[in-house]
Amino acid sequence: MAACLALLLAFLAAVDAALLVHRHRLLIAEARRDAAREVALMGTATREALLRSDTENAARLLERWALEHDDIAALSAVAPDGFVLARVQKPLPPDRPTLRLDHEVRDGDRTLVRLEMQRDLAGLRAELSRFALHLGLRSLLVAALFAGMLWLVLRVTAMGPLEAEITRRQQAERRFRDLIDRAPDAMALVDRRGRLAYVNARMEMLFGYTREELLGADVERLIPERYRNGHRRRVRAFLEAPAHVPMEAGIKTVGLTKDGREFPVDISLNPVETEEGTRVLIDVRDVTERRAAEAALERAYRYQRVVSDILAHSLRPASLASQLDYALERILTLPAMAEEGRAAVFLAESPTGPLVLKAQRGLPAEAAARCAEIPLDRCLCGRAAAEDRVVFGECPGDQAVGPCPGLAPHGHYCLPIRCGGTAVGVLTVTLPAGHCRDPREEAFLRSVADALAGIVEHHRVEREKAELRDRLARSEKLSALGRLAFNVAHEIRNPVTALGGLARRLHRAFPDATREKDYTRVILEEASRLEALIEALAVYTRTTPLEKAPLDLNALARESLEEFGPALSDQGIEVTTDFGRLPPAELDGPQIRNALDHLVRNALEAMPGGGRLTVATRPCDIGGQPGVEIRMADTGAGIPPDHLERIFEPFFSGAGRQGTGLGLSICRKIVEDHGGRVEVENAPGEGTAFVLRLPLAAAAAGEAAR
Template sequence: MSRTNLNADDTRRQPAEERFRLVVESSPAAMVIVDNHGEIVMVNRQTENWFRYDREELIAQAVECLIPSRFHDRHVNDRDKFLKAPQARPMGAGHELFGRRKDGTEFPVDISLHPMQTSEGMLVMAYIVDLTDRKRAESEIRKRHTLERLALLGQLAGSVAHEIRNPLGVIRNAAYYLNMVKESLDGEAQESVEEILEEVDRANRIVSDLLDYTRDPPQQTATFDVVNFVHKLVQERRPIDDELVLVQSQIKSFDVTADADQITRILENLIVNGVQASVDPITIQIVISSSGSQVMIDVQDEGEGVDDSQRLRIFEPLFTTKTKGIGLGLVISKRYAEQNRGTLELVDHTGVGAVFRLTLPSHELVGGEVVMEP
């Protein structure tokens, strides 16, 4: 071939290469071209934008720098297999793929591979699409569907709970009458009456949890001494099994403005949970203290405690580690605490069992005016 023909070939090749570079550079997706050794030979502007590298930093680097380190070994093996039988195809079909930015953060991607035979050997172009917005939209759709299902289930649960409460009341009244005349019953019958009353109480707590979870009743707030309130609640409550609930107060009094019924539900839920988590002999400790303008009520049981895997889910709806209950008590209690401008949390401690802390603000911070005698 003459020098003239060679020059003509070069002249035709240059515009073609320039057009190719323009296509790659203007692509809305990230495009990375690597050689058969896995080294980057070309990237476009979108690659710089998404991966936050300057292109000079990427040229001649192993393409694995754009991939999370946990996938490096697998990617090298997959790359070698691809080069043995190159063909255009999606990468990682059936798997979630992630890109790794310069700062180490990751984002979901979709990648398709396109082999190119050139005078310099085999090159592979990776066409990369950022799926962050798509994944976010899919997550929002799933979340919306979940909320819709929960709302429907909530309506159904509320209706069922309301219908169950009436026959439970009839059963309880009948059992209460039998309990009044239990002296005329034999020992086995007396035990049966006690069992009926306990199970009716448990069913009522479940019904109350369902109703409280599915509705948002108006608050009836009043100002009262929470120390006396806790002492009176413990004295008047009907014990479960052979429990012993001890109250220790480091302060004489502390006025709060809150919904007394909701505070009762919180403490009752915590005591019942503690009793169910403990083994004989059952002892529940309630410790009342204050710090500045807040009062802390700690309810501690002597059970096995809450392990790390359960801590993150302990306040999730329907999550429970117990054989009894449906996992709504703590959810409702936390919501009631927040409605009364307080908090409910699981706190670390050095002893056995678990400690749940109810924190409420002082009367002065809330500014209540109605005074209630506990």
């Protein structure tokens, strides 16, 4: 019995000893946890002060903390560079047990300070003494001993699997967070209240916030105000039926950075089950570059479509004005250019002449009237043509533009339309005020200007072909007329001359104031008219080479006016001259003089009741070559519009006109034989002006250029 008791006591003593050791370990672990929490709390408080660079306050906080807690035997805070922020050491007996703990206060990957704390374990020793006393008392009770042993066994056997499960979950969570942190997209976990529970480093970089600023914040902070209602609806719908939403079918919205910058984002959603319930893993991707590339492709397609439409339309039979108007219509379908909705095309009728408005869209009447003709040294359009370069500017901000009546402040492009290396016109497109110059936009408008140059050149070639066909038809008519004139001159010239001679003899023979005298006068006048007609036909059909020599066109004009001076004065016609400084021209003097005489005779017939004849000369350009121009303008009744196209036809004469009807025909033939052209400026009821343009020979052209 005693042996059994001794054995039982020995067993109980062994169990008590084992329990005492185990209790000691538990108290040490608990003390270590409490100390770790305490030092972590001190580290958090210190970190906030250090982040504010308030080291003095951090040191006072640590010293006060150590002095107010009796269980802290020693406390020191040392920076990585060795700087001692705080140090407290309390006096203790040498055999007093203590517990030492180290803790690093960090900001991301950077260590701010290292805390070292020694905790007094005197209270732990008293606790162990009391525990030993309790064990002794409980050892007296077998039931209590066995119950304690059973409890200890159960506790030890149950902690192993639980700790293993906790470890497994912690490792899984670390792997999950490592995976999110290394993801190329911004990622975050959001709880059901819309609060950010976790964010990765890319999320911080994308939105400009620190992780501490984002954790616990509402996810709507990252979305502009105007998009938040829509975001709430989408989140509610997702939480009602959680399912993976890929990036392609996810949310297309706009992100908002800390500094207020907005940018387009695509968001995918994934439900994640956690111990706290369902959370949403969001994947945010910045699509600024992709949207810009898509916009650039769309813009390039629009540009190409407009140019293709203009080129396709240019192949259709249509007038130049219609082709230009269609081009402007297509240009103004583009967003930036449709906002103002104004564009125009100007063409130069000569290399040095002004730009003439040929087509426009959206210009107010006042602006269209003011821009009907633009000199080459005025406005942006004039500069673009004169300098043969693209001009971009603001109106009225650019001093060279001047006021634009009827138009609000705006900017515009002016692009030269170039044919054969020379600017023949300008394309101008109006843009909103403050619009920035865009190289891609400019390249598109250059392409349109090139297309318009092709259209202008095509119509010029077609016009020249039509003129050549007309000249060929006239040449054929002249050839037939020449043969007829030759036969007429051969057959009736001698009889008419004989009749004229006899009529003159009879006219002189009969006494005055007799019927016979009147009859012979009529015969004499008609014979003279027939002789003049035969001579005019001979001139009109003459094919002899021109006998050119350097002549002064001003001198020829003066000679013609002096010859007709008496007739002009008798008819009450005032003559005004404005002779410019002209270079010598290689001309057939007699023929040019003949052409000028016909124009003066035409003016005499146009102003039977008197008027004003204005004769002016100046240098000019003919097909890009230097020439001279003479302009004769009368103040007669003008030419009826239905007669205007026929005035150069042989034998055509308006009602009430005298003469053979060949004067203007002969005039144009002489000028065209010299390589020039005749133009008519007609204002019914106000008068008519005939303009003769004659080219210079090579030598004279060189002198004119000098």
